[in-house]
Amino acid sequence: MSKxxxxxxxxxxxxxxxxxxxxxxxxFMNSRxxxxxxxxxxxxxxxxxxxxxxxxxxxxxxxxxxxxAIVACMxxxxxxxxxxxxxxxxxxxxxxxxxxxxxAVSGVLSICYVALSALLNYLYTPNSLVKKQEANGSSLLLxxxxxxxxxxxxxxxx
Numbered sequence: 616m617s618k619x620x621x622x623x624x625x626x627x628x629x630x631x632x633x634x635x636x637x638x639x640x641x642x643f644m645n646s647r648x649x650x651x652x653x654x655x656x657x658x659x660x661x662x663x664x665x666x667x668x669x670x671x672x673x674x675x676x677x678x679x680x681x682x683x684a685i686v687a688c689m690x691x692x693x694x695x696x697x698x699x700x701x702x703x704x705x706x707x708x709x710x711x712x713x714x715x716x717x718x719a720v721s722g723v724l725s726i727c728y729v730a731l732s733a734l735l736n737y738l739y740t741p742n743s744l745v746k747k748q749e750a751n752g753s754s755l756l757l758x759x760x761x762x763x764x765x766x767x768x769x770x771x772x773x
Contacts, residue, residue: 634640643649652659 644653652662
């Protein structure tokens with residue numbers, strides 16, 4: 616059993632030698648904090664135990680933060696999709712309503728134009744012209760001015 620302990624002790628010394636020969640460890644041990652911890656082993660041990668014990672809660676907290684951020688991003692994407700879909704459907708409904716409203720307004724305006732045009736034509740037609748045409752027995756639609764056609768060969772004065 617002593618041979619196994621000596622073997623284990625040799626391996627431990629080689630590991631410690633590797634750690635002490637690392638350039639980062641040498642730089643830390645030459646710093647003020649490293650020298651303080653070297654002079655106060657109880658503080659160094661307490662710090663080491665605190666770091667080892669606090670690693671698990673810190674890891675759980677970081678995992679919680681990452682999972683929460685991922686779920687929040689997915690939720691935002693889903694909510695954005697829902698909001699855009701509802702907004703698109705609302706826009707489609709509003710545009711269809713505006714189209715129907717514009718058709719109705721243009722129909723009413725067209726009817727008003729035709730009615731007012733006919734009313735104004737009837738009211739502001741000179742009475743003498745109407746009486747003369749009624750005496751001749753012709754209507755307003757049949758009395759139109761003659762069309763002048765330059766290609767007409769039947770011109771007086773030839």
